[in-house]
Amino acid sequence: MYRNLTIQQKKIVWAWAFLALPVIFYLVIRFYPTANAMLISFQSWNLLGDRTWAGIENYARLWNDPVFWQVFRNTFVYLIIGTPVSLVLAFVIAYHLDKLAFMHGFLRVLYFLPFMTTAVAMAWVWRWFYQPIPIGFFNNTLGSFGLPQIEFLRSTTLALPAILAPAVWAGLGFQVIIFMAGLRAIPRSYYEAARIDGVSDWTVLWEITLPLLRPTIVFIVVFSSIGFLRIFDHVFNMTTGDPGGPLNSTKPLVLMIYQTAFADFNMGYAAAQTVVLFLVLLGVSLLQLRILQDR
C-alpha cells in the first residue's frame, strides 16, 4: 500500500511518523495538565481528598485577596523594569562588541556564561553579595569607603530590584548573542552608503540599524517578557528564609502559586492563579507582537 503513494504522500507519512512522538508527548505532558488546571480552578481540592465543585469561588477569593494584588503588581514591576533594562543593556553591549575585534570571542563567552549557569547557584552567590557586613561583598565595599550599609534584601523598596539585577544579568548573554546575529545580518554596504552620504553615526543608528533590527527586537522583547513574568527561581533562592521578601515585596505570581499549591495544598486556588498567569502571558505577548510587528 505504501508503495502506491506519490512521493509527496510518502513525505507526509514520514513527517507524521516523526512528529507522532512529540505530539503524543505534548498531549500528555502539556495539554492534558493545562486543561486539567483550568478545570481544577473551578473546584476545591487538597490533593488527597475528593474534588468538589466550587464554581467561581476561587476567582472571587483571588479578586478579594490583597496579597494577590500585591503579587500581581510585583510581577508587572519585574516585567516593566526588567525587559527594557535588559533590552537596552543587551543592545549596547552587542553594538559595541560587534565593532570590537580584540578579545571578541573571550568577551562573548564572558557575557554568555551567566546564561549557562544554574539560577540556583547564581542566586546564592548574589545573595551572598547582598549580605550585611562582615559577609556581604557590596556592603563590605561600601563600608570600606565609609558609606552607610544598605539592607538590600530586607528593604521593602530595594529587595525587588536587588533580585531583578541578577535575573537581568542571567538573561543578558543570550540576548547579546541574538542582537549580534541581527547586527551581522545587516549588509555592510548599507553603512558604507550612509558614510558616503555623510550622515552622522547617530542617524545611522536610529534610522538604519534599529529599524532593520526590528524583528530581532520583537523576538527579544517577547521572549524576555515571558521570562520576567515567570520569574521564580531567583526570588525563591534569594529569599529562602522568608519566601517572597519582606511584606511580600518581592513575591511574583509563580511563587504565590507554588506556595498556595504545595505549602497550603489549596489546589483549586492555585489553579485559578495559574489560569490568571496564563491569560496575562497570552495577553502581554499578543499585545507586544501587535505593537512591534511591522504594520
Added chain:
Amino acid sequence: MAGLDLRNLVKAYGRTEVLHGISLHVDDGEFVVLVGPSGCGKSTTLRLIAGLDEPTSGDIEIADRNVNRLEPKDRNVAMVFQNYAIYPHMTVRKNIGFGLRTSRLPKREKEKRLEEVAAILEMTDLLERKPAQLSGGQRQRVAIGRAMVRDPDVFLFDEPLSNLDAQLRTLMRLEIKKLHQRVGNTIIFVTHDQVEAMTMADRIVIMNDGNILQAGTPSDVYYNPANRFVAQFIGAPSMNMLPGLVAPDGVRLRNGSTVDVRIDAREGRPVEVGVRPDDFILDGPDPFIEGTVVVREPLGHETLVYLETPAGELTAKAGGRTPPELGQRLALGADTASIHVFDASTGESVRRR
C-alpha cells in the same frame, strides 16, 4: 573641472599588496569603465576613490583637490552598490532623500531636486513605494537616484548590473549610458563583464592582479590590445593564440607554414600569433593552418566552429545559413592587418599600430 587623478596608488592588506601603484587620469565628464577578472583590484580602486578604504601610499585627486585625508562625505562622490544598498524600511522618496540629508539646501530646494531626479528616472509614480514592491530594475534606479540627487563630482558604480537578469541588464546599460549623456558627470564604473565595458565606456581600463594593463577607447583595446591578457579578455569568444617563431618572412608556426606579418623582432624569438574568431577566413587564399570541425555552436546569424588543429583547438566564425559540417576539414587564413603578435614570454604586443 571635476576630473580625477590617481597617482601610484598602492593598497596592501597586511602584507598582501592588492594594488601595485596604479596611475590613471580621468577627464571631466568622462565615462571610464574598470574591467577585469575578480580579484584584479578594480573594486578596491573604487573603494579607495570613494574613501571607504585608505590607500597605503599614492595620491587621489578629485577636481584638482587631494582627497587622501578626506572622509567619504567630503569628497563629493556618490556610489551605487552591487546590492543597491537601498534601505528596505524606507519609501523610495526617503531612500532618494537620504542622499540629501546632510546637504544645507533649504527644504523646498531639496524637494525640488528630488522631484527632478525622480522625473529623470521616470519614478515619480513610485516615490511612495517600499523597495520590496519594486522590480530589480526599479531598485537599481532608486540607487542611481540617491546618487544623483547629490549632484556629485564623480559617480562610482560598483558592478551595479550583475544582480539583474540578462535582458534587464541590457536595458539598464542603455539607461545609464543615456543618463550620462544627459547629466554629463564623470563616471567610474566597475564590472567584470567585458561586453558591459565595451558598450558603455568612453575609455576602458583593463586591470589584472592589481595592475592596469591597458587603458584606451573600446575600439583601441579591441583592435590594438597591448598584451595577450587584454587581447584574450576583450572580445567573445576569446582571441585564438598560435605559438610560433619569428622568421625573416613572418612568423613560422609549428606546422611549418608561415604567417605573413612583418614584425620588428629578432629572428627565432618565440611569439604567439593572435587571431580573433571573426578574423579567420575559412577556405580563403593563403591559409596558414588546417583543422577539423569538432563542435558547432549555432547562434542564428552566425555559427561558432571549434576546430582541432596542430596548434590546439581554435575557434572560428562561419555563416549562419550554411555552416561547415562536423568532421569537415577547413583551411584557415587571415588578413595581415587583423593579425596580432605577442611575445611568448612577456605577453606584450610586438606589433602595435
